[in-house]
Amino acid sequence: MFPKPIEKTAPPVRALYKIALPVALIIWLLPLLAVALTSFRSQADILNGNYWGWPTSFNMMENYTAIFENTPIGKYIFNSFRVTIPTVIGAVSLSCMTGFALAVYKFKGNLLLFFLFVAGNFVPFQILMVPVRDFTVNLGIYNTISGLALFHIAFQTGFCTLFMRNFIKALPFELIEAARVEGVSEIRIFWYVVLPLMKPAIAALSVLIFTFIWNDYFWAMVLTQGADTQPITAGLKSLNGQWVSSWHLVSAGSIVAAMPPVIMFFLMQRHFIAGLTLGAVK
Amino acid sequence: MRDYWRINQQRLAPVLFLMPGLLMFVVYVIVPIFQSVDVSFYAWDGLGEKEYVGIANYVELMDDEAFYTSLKNNVIWLVLYMLAIPAGLFVALFLNQNVRGIRIYKSLFFFPFVISQVVVGLVFSWFYDPSYGLFNKVLGFFGADPMAILADEDWVTYGIIIAGLWPQTAYCMILYLTGLNAVDSEQIEAARLDNAKGLKLLWYIILPQLRPATFIAMVVTIIGALRSFDLVSIMTNGGPWGSSRVLAFYMYEQAFSEYGFRMGYGAAIAVVLLAIMMIYIAAFLYKMYRDERGH
Amino acid sequence: MLHNKKTLAALFTAASMMSVSAFSGELVINTDTSDPAPKAAFETLIAGFEAENPDVNVTWNLFDHEGYKTSIRNFLTADAPDLANWYAGNRMLPYVNAGLFEPVDDVWAANGLNESLSSAAASMTIDDKKWGVPYTYYNWGVYYRKDIFEQNNIAVPTDWAAFMAAGETLNAAGITPITIGTKYLWTAAGVFDYLNLRTNGYDFHMALTKGEVSWTDDRVKATMAHWKELLDADFFIENHAAYSWQEALAPMIQGKAAMYVMGNFAVAPLRDAGLTDDQLGFFQFPMIDAGVPMAEEAPTDTMHIPANAKNKVDAKRFLAYLARADVQSEMNATLGQLPINSGSTVSDDKFLQAGYEMLSTTDGGIAQFFDRDAPAEIASAGMEGFQEFMVKPERLETILKRIEKVRARVYK
Numbered sequence: 001m002f003p004k005p006i007e008k009t010a011p012p013v014r015a016l017y018k019i020a021l022p023v024a025l026i027i028w029l030l031p032l033l034a035v036a037l038t039s040f041r042s043q044a045d046i047l048n049g050n051y052w053g054w055p056t057s058f059n060m061m062e063n064y065t066a067i068f069e070n071t072p073i074g075k076y077i078f079n080s081f082r083v084t085i086p087t088v089i090g091a092v093s094l095s096c097m098t099g100f101a102l103a104v105y106k107f108k109g110n111l112l113l114f115f116l117f118v119a120g121n122f123v124p125f126q127i128l129m130v131p132v133r134d135f136t137v138n139l140g141i142y143n144t145i146s147g148l149a150l151f152h153i154a155f156q157t158g159f160c161t162l163f164m165r166n167f168i169k170a171l172p173f174e175l176i177e178a179a180r181v182e183g184v185s186e187i188r189i190f191w192y193v194v195l196p197l198m199k200p201a202i203a204a205l206s207v208l209i210f211t212f213i214w215n216d217y218f219w220a221m222v223l224t225q226g227a228d229t230q231p232i233t234a235g236l237k238s239l240n241g242q243w244v245s246s247w248h249l250v251s252a253g254s255i256v257a258a259m260p261p262v263i264m265f266f267l268m269q270r271h272f273i274a275g276l277t278l279g280a281v282k
Numbered sequence: 283m284r285d286y287w288r289i290n291q292q293r294l295a296p297v298l299f300l301m302p303g304l305l306m307f308v309v310y311v312i313v314p315i316f317q318s319v320d321v322s323f324y325a326w327d328g329l330g331e332k333e334y335v336g337i338a339n340y341v342e343l344m345d346d347e348a349f350y351t352s353l354k355n356n357v358i359w360l361v362l363y364m365l366a367i368p369a370g371l372f373v374a375l376f377l378n379q380n381v382r383g384i385r386i387y388k389s390l391f392f393f394p395f396v397i398s399q400v401v402v403g404l405v406f407s408w409f410y411d412p413s414y415g416l417f418n419k420v421l422g423f424f425g426a427d428p429m430a431i432l433a434d435e436d437w438v439t440y441g442i443i444i445a446g447l448w449p450q451t452a453y454c455m456i457l458y459l460t461g462l463n464a465v466d467s468e469q470i471e472a473a474r475l476d477n478a479k480g481l482k483l484l485w486y487i488i489l490p491q492l493r494p495a496t497f498i499a500m501v502v503t504i505i506g507a508l509r510s511f512d513l514v515s516i517m518t519n520g521g522p523w524g525s526s527r528v529l530a531f532y533m534y535e536q537a538f539s540e541y542g543f544r545m546g547y548g549a550a551i552a553v554v555l556l557a558i559m560m561i562y563i564a565a566f567l568y569k570m571y572r573d574e575r576g577h
Numbered sequence: 578m579l580h581n582k583k584t585l586a587a588l589f590t591a592a593s594m595m596s597v598s599a600f601s602g603e604l605v606i607n608t609d610t611s612d613p614a615p616k617a618a619f620e621t622l623i624a625g626f627e628a629e630n631p632d633v634n635v636t637w638n639l640f641d642h643e644g645y646k647t648s649i650r651n652f653l654t655a656d657a658p659d660l661a662n663w664y665a666g667n668r669m670l671p672y673v674n675a676g677l678f679e680p681v682d683d684v685w686a687a688n689g690l691n692e693s694l695s696s697a698a699a700s701m702t703i704d705d706k707k708w709g710v711p712y713t714y715y716n717w718g719v720y721y722r723k724d725i726f727e728q729n730n731i732a733v734p735t736d737w738a739a740f741m742a743a744g745e746t747l748n749a750a751g752i753t754p755i756t757i758g759t760k761y762l763w764t765a766a767g768v769f770d771y772l773n774l775r776t777n778g779y780d781f782h783m784a785l786t787k788g789e790v791s792w793t794d795d796r797v798k799a800t801m802a803h804w805k806e807l808l809d810a811d812f813f814i815e816n817h818a819a820y821s822w823q824e825a826l827a828p829m830i831q832g833k834a835a836m837y838v839m840g841n842f843a844v845a846p847l848r849d850a851g852l853t854d855d856q857l858g859f860f861q862f863p864m865i866d867a868g869v870p871m872a873e874e875a876p877t878d879t880m881h882i883p884a885n886a887k888n889k890v891d892a893k894r895f896l897a898y899l900a901r902a903d904v905q906s907e908m909n910a911t912l913g914q915l916p917i918n919s920g921s922t923v924s925d926d927k928f929l930q931a932g933y934e935m936l937s938t939t940d941g942g943i944a945q946f947f948d949r950d951a952p953a954e955i956a957s958a959g960m961e962g963f964q965e966f967m968v969k970p971e972r973l974e975t976i977l978k979r980i981e982k983v984r985a986r987v988y989k
Binding site: 005017020031034035050051094095097100107111113114117121126127135150151153158162166167185186204208211214215250251254255262 | 288291292293295296297298299300302303304306307309310311312313314315317318321328373376379380381385386387389390391392393394395396397398399400401402404405406408409411413414415416448456460463494497498501502504505508509511512529530533534537538545548549552553555556559560562563566567571
């Protein structure tokens with residue numbers, strides 16, 4: 001366990017650490033506290049330039065209810081889930097398979113394919129806008145949740161494959177060899193031997209992908225229109241007026257919008273900690 | 283059929299496993315990349331007919347001041363954004379303890395990564411605000427003159443990078459926390475028995491085991507640096523007068539923004555950006571290839 | 578033979594009527610009017626139209642204002658609605674050139690719009706055809722702190738000398754004359770437009786923005802010289818490049834700045850922040866050259882029929898409805914802006930009345946605003962140049978050359 005477990009250090013160090021934690025947290029989250037503070041302000045405060053001072057009026061209830069009243073934010077959040085969850089499932093599943101293929105099997109072009117996935121992920125995604133939009137329209141899934149999800153699954157497969165392939169490469173190959181010697185089929189090896197060992201990586205990757213897709217704005221704009229399909233990112237922007245920005249509402253909305261990924265991370269923590277065998281059993 | 287499979291499965295299985303993911307990726311990413319490279323040889327407003335212009339877009343790019351500013355800024359981003367990696371490692375080490383409630387702390391430290399970049403940019407803009415922002419108050423506290431970071435063509439990019447480092451450090455922190463959990467405790471115990479401590483322990487035992495995490499952290503940080511779109515857009519809109527432009531933003535401006543109807547030119551910029559990224563990828567993959575060879 | 582032909586004709590008519598009626602009755606409208614006031618105005622508008630035309634059922638897709646600018650490029654080709662709102666002048670040009678908008682001269686002719694909407698007719702015309710129907714516009718000018726002026730014994734300036742003197746008095750009193758936020762560049766363009774219109778007149782301004790005149794022309798330099806006078810006299814707040822127009826309201830609200838060269842939409846937030854009508858006033862941008870007629874800026878919002886629309890018949894009925902005097906009066910009362918129709922009434926608000934007064938008596942012409950009069954590329958190069966000039970006026974030559982380079986490329 002590194003650094004030295006805090007229980008084993010001298011009491012003053014322990015006490016210092018226990019104080020340092022909350023202090024560090026507050027400094028770290030200072031911008032976030034600013035966002036929260038802004039979400040309690042009234043429009044007048046913001047127009048007056050009072051960004052950092054004590055709010056002149058506490059509008060917390062008004063702001064947080066306003067975002068649910070003025071905009072169909074409930075719908076937007078629901079749409080966000082409708083896009084994000086299939087994408088996470090799709091991208092992670094596909095990349096478990098592709099990562100497995102690239103990590104376990106030696107074949108000509110293995111590294112080249114891997115290179116392809118990595119390179120494709122580095123692409124500045126704006127460049128894909130028109131071709132992808134045209135393709136989506138031709139398939140007839142423009143302005144649908146599935147259209148958006150399909151693109152995200154495809155694009156995220158690049159990053160996920162990289163992640164999974166590296167992870168699987170670090171697993172003990174002896175397990176697979178042993179299973180092969182026993183005549184276990186490749187598919188069963190994947191399902192029964194490797195997949196269980198990948199649980200921590202799957203958990204970590206799921207949280208990351210969830211966050212990426214949840215915060216995506218650009219592709220939601222390109223591939224969807226209207227409150228029936230648009231996710232929360234587009235919804236947040238809609239809180240701003242044409243001339244006057246309602247930063248107090250946007251702040252409130254963005255705090256609400258940030259909740260699901262953080263909750264997800266919190267819930268998934270156990271998987272991160274328990275038994276990540278990355279390189280441990282060698 | 284079954285026998286064929288059983289005999290050949292080690293050769294066929296990879297194809298089977300690769301097909302779905304690869305297919306999706308090729309159709310939605312690889313093919314569009316080529317289509318866009320194609321577009322860069324045309325003059326097109328994105329709405330009507332395309333007009334073939336050969337390498338005219340690239341020739342124009344060579345003479346374009348804004349392009350060189352963006353390129354310069356991209357280099358600065360690439361270099362300075364790397365600071366997120368040691369910063370993330372440091373925070374991960376700080377949090378890698380088992381005190382009560384550490385799970386909550388970890389979740390909360392992760393928060394900046396999760397909040398929309400638009401809001402991050404907004405808050406940092408207010409932080410730098412010349413009249414009301416905290417930054418100048420802090421400067422004043424130390425006796426320095428106030429600065430309008432975001433309005434200063436020399437300092438603006440650095441100001442935005444700092445804003446971007448905040449969520450990026452959280453990202454690297456997560457990767458390192460994950461990596462730290464997998465570090466071999468036997469090796470650490472053995473090293474401790476040999477009286478190794480602190481930095482030596484970190485450098486010789488821990489860091490090598492964190493290599494996979496560092497690798498991914500570098501990849502995502504580079505991708506992040508080259509994509510810094512939202513922050514530039516909300517904090518300065520590329521200003522003042524284009525001094526904080528980066529290639530991704532410039533491309534967007536030319537092709538998709540309110541006043542941008544030059545898809546071909548934007549595509550040319552994107553191709554250049556892609557080429558830069560390819561150098562990095564190639565360097566990485568070469569290093570990876572060598573590492574794996576040596577295994 | 579004849580019998581067959583008749584049957585054929587009857588069948589054909591029946592078939593076409595069926596196909597028309599299959600789409601008639603369903604009208605899809607896309608707008609970006611996501612703000613409370615425009616949203617309410619459109620709600621009333623659509624309800625009113627449906628009430629008068631019970632055979633039509635309207636589906637209204639409301640987009641967020643910024644996102645709409647991207648979405649419109651997509652939905653005009655893929656999944657076009659029957660009506661979409663947008664802006665007049667050169668903002669329409671890319672879509673007109675790509676054949677994505679439907680010309681509506683028939684609607685204009687059938688409803689006498691060339692007379693009733695004459696003030697905006699020019700801005701709706703490209704290639705001698707009309708491309709939509711305008712329904713609202715708003716004025717620009719100088720909004721100022723009446724109370725600060727009174728406290729410092731400053732009369733409303735009507736000419737350049739008085740304007741400069743007012744600035745001097747304000748600076749002496751420790752108040753910045755003009756507040757401005759140039760982070761989003763269009764605000765600087767507003768200042769440029771007025772200085773250019775006052776120095777060189779409407780015709781030159783139109784020619785310049787269209788790209789017919791070189792940016793290194795002496796007349797442009799004359800405008801910039803006037804701007805330099807303002808810069809040298811410390812007219813503008815410091816660090817304006819760090820502020821959006823909205824953030825620049827704060828100094829005016831707090832009494833640290835006295836004037837704002839802005840559109841009428843500035844009034845609402847100023848009132849929201851607590852300024853009363855006794856503290857807020859409006860005046861026309863002062864004359865610079867007595868020989869140049871005073872032209873004004875009044876950006877116009879419009880509605881168009883996409884070329885790929887399915888139900889153009891009902892869409893045209895909607896446009897005719899939108900163009901009516903009574904409809905425009907009601908809409909603009911909610912919008913807090915000015916109707917285009919010369920037969921409409923203007924609401925009683927003091928600023929609207931002042932704006933209306935000014936626009937209807939202007940003999941110098943009405944411009945659409947720099948980013949709508951100039952084609953997109955020149956607009957963005959120009960606005961960037963203006964911002965840089967305001968902070969680094971010594972770079973004037975380089976700036977003008979740069980804009981000229983863009984112009985030369987766009988107008989080879």
